[in-house]
Amino acid sequence: MNELYIKVNDRDNVAIIVKEGGARAGSTFDGGLVAMEDIPQAHKIALSDIPSGSEVLRYGEVIGHAREDITKGSWVNERNVKIREAVPVESLTSSFDHEWTAPEVGPRTFMGYRNADGTFGTRNILAITTTVQCVEGVVNVAVDRIRRELLPKYPNVDDVAALNHAYGCGVAISARNAEIPIRTILNMSKNPNFGGELLTVSLGCEKLTPQKLFTEIDDRNLVVLQDCKGFQEIMDEIMDKAEEKLERLNRRQREECPVSGLVVGLQCGGSDAFSGVTANPAIGYAADMLVAAGARVMFSEVSEVRDGVHLLAPRTVSPEVLEKLKREMSWYDDYLAGGEVDRDANPTPGNKQGGLANIIEKSLGSVVKSGTSPIVDVLSPGERIRKSGLTFAATPASDFVCGTQQFSSGMTIQVFSTGRGTTYNLRVAPVIKVSSNTALKNKWFDLIDINAGDIASGEKTLEEKGREIFEFIIDVAGGRKKTFSDEYGLYNALTVFNPAPIT
Amino acid sequence: MNELYIKVNDRDNVAIIVKEGGARAGSTFDGGLVAMEDIPQAHKIALSDIPSGSEVLRYGEVIGHAREDITKGSWVNERNVKIREAVPVESLTSSFDHEWTAPEVGPRTFMGYRNADGTFGTRNILAITTTVQCVEGVVNVAVDRIRRELLPKYPNVDDVAALNHAYGCGVAISARNAEIPIRTILNMSKNPNFGGELLTVSLGCEKLTPQKLFTEIDDRNLVVLQDCKGFQEIMDEIMDKAEEKLERLNRRQREECPVSGLVVGLQCGGSDAFSGVTANPAIGYAADMLVAAGARVMFSEVSEVRDGVHLLAPRTVSPEVLEKLKREMSWYDDYLAGGEVDRDANPTPGNKQGGLANIIEKSLGSVVKSGTSPIVDVLSPGERIRKSGLTFAATPASDFVCGTQQFSSGMTIQVFSTGRGTTYNLRVAPVIKVSSNTALKNKWFDLIDINAGDIASGEKTLEEKGREIFEFIIDVAGGRKKTFSDEYGLYNALTVFNPAPIT
């Protein structure tokens, strides 16, 4: 029987091997294709002879050029494909008339928390903002005590979370780019999952003063350690102020909220060559459904989008949005160049073992999770989301940094695709894990929430999987279902993006 | 009665106000000096008229030039003192014949843990090294379980600690400067407080592979999440391997060890103008005692040392050490310049309120904690300490970053001076807090371990305070005394210095 490969676009001269364990030399495929050598699962097979120097095409796009003559049926990988130059940012254009057919979504609701400012939370969490890492030890001890002694009295409050970070002092507070970590910390504290109740702990001599962070801050929302007489008073003051917040947060209750109130972040990590044909396009379909329902959806990861950005530019809705997209790409180009870092530094050994030859192939597979809707806005790192529809929120691709930055932009639930598997999760917003291949789901049966590997085997369509993801988002957002990672309490530290030097 | 001021050097034309609450206009001092205006405590009073443009001298050194005519008796602060240019690195010289009279220290021991490699620990901790932040959630859950379920069975083991960090993936692993975080994580895992027992948790697809980190690593010391079948197997494998380590660590017992086996880190944070005349010189005296006893002592904080480095260069013992010192200063100059950051970005609002006019004054007060002994070696960030005596370990001044970097260099106990107060502490090595002023000790009576403010009031000499600190180091290192912060379990996250971009 012929084995399966996945060819995405008619123009492609490579396809990926579906079979678990890979294709053995001599394996046959439809159309008379024969594997010339062993090719691992998710890796690429040449569909035709590719002469040295000619284009290697996947997703209908050039992912590179052959370094040597590649014979039909042989293994195409990072050794015989030379990466092409990045598309220059200046050349990006759009006619601002991107057509899009929204998928069918009836009027849908989720059981969320309604905030006074018109936003909606998926969780009801007491957050303790910190202005500087120095206070972390005290805040962690306080959070433990609050969780043990106070939370049981306030059953409508889901959790208490310390917003720890490595910023706040030992930095040049007015440096170029310092606005990024400052804005991130500020907007993190305003996430809809915190219900507008702010409690901030400051040391008292740090550079990021509470006044600099918030412009103004009420004394009831602030504990300054250096203003307290000793440790007991510090703890008493935090516990007292926390309890006031808990009383107010406890009045919140889950109620029926429109799906348009969701702010959904999309991310991928530990990607393989299946990511771009199973999990990511299925997430893209769910994203289109969310956009159709009026929700706010953001995708990110500049260094992964960079090589697919020519596919995104035409989807921007206005010259202003295109301009912002170009500005964020250039900013990151400069940032990486400042560290003498090549853009192809992004793919990991895991990506390459997973069949991704280079950053272009990774990018093309990554951007498909944005679906097909118009790009209505672009955010600089840590800016709050402003519009319904699809937003590009510029962040690093690093999973925990992207997660933190999306959270600061207002994300209340994240959907995360992975081919290799990761246990990444956040305490402050649920993260749904979608596997790109069935082997991963079989191995991590109790860590992966949704398997999109059944798309590769033809058991499910992209649309079916997209609808499954959409329904799961609604259930997890509404507290009706729990992700595996939330079940076990696996939480990564928030990691604020600070591109400026420390002192 | 005349009020007190502190003049450090005969050449000085400014002195600092001792009185709590500061000096009122009209207050009189010895020698007929009268305060012309209210001057806060720890701030500077002009001892003579200082004409516009002329030198302002403290510690016998130029801390800046008068911006305007400053009348005798008036308040000298960052508004009327202009910072002078940094001493060029190229101009640093030494005759390599620094003379030093070691203080009297008899043969002394501390109750430490003796390691197979000849090092000595002050704690007996099971450490779990992580190759990437992705695994943090899993490792934290495992550490909680180990602490609850296993530690009680191994009474000689003090604690279990996750070596979490934000590095390992989402970075350019071969970028310029990437060796700094990689070396830091590697050497952190080898700290003497961990007894040579390594347990590493890896995700499996990260850039910082266990093999890259350790060159080679035994399967008994490693758990790779992606190699496990599901969460339960992950947890079982970590718990099993941890228990093997605990069995071995439990055989360690405190025994009498020579003080020469101590590796003591020195740091300051939240400094005020007293820091340089009370806590830091007293710590300097203790440092001299430690060096006299053959211990390894390190001081750090490049951006604070930078403006006092001309006082350090003559203390280097060889052209090689001088060259390394210059190289580390230049590296940091370039690093800050790359971010367009001014060197005077270091002082905080707290420092300035505390009377420190600029980075030069802060530096001069900071370097005195290195005591007076020869500088035998200079380390790049994260390098392991190599020699007995005083080493300059180049690190950022940021308290938690400096602490992490010193820890990775082998520090097993840290002495920390503060004028404003901080709750900073590490789980992996004790941090002794020394206040520079009595007001702080009165306020934070249950957080400050030693008060050096009584030096300013003349109740204690620097030597007496230095000996008190030395004895306290021995007691805390040996587990006989506990710092307040350890008593309460206040622990800051380790924060690895990563000067390279993230992707």
Ligand SMILES: [Ca+2]
């Ligand atoms: Ca990604």
Ligand SMILES: [Ca+2]
């Ligand atoms: Ca990612």
Ligand SMILES: [Ca+2]
């Ligand atoms: Ca196993």
Ligand SMILES: [Ca+2]
């Ligand atoms: Ca300092």
Ligand SMILES: [Ca+2]
């Ligand atoms: Ca410091």
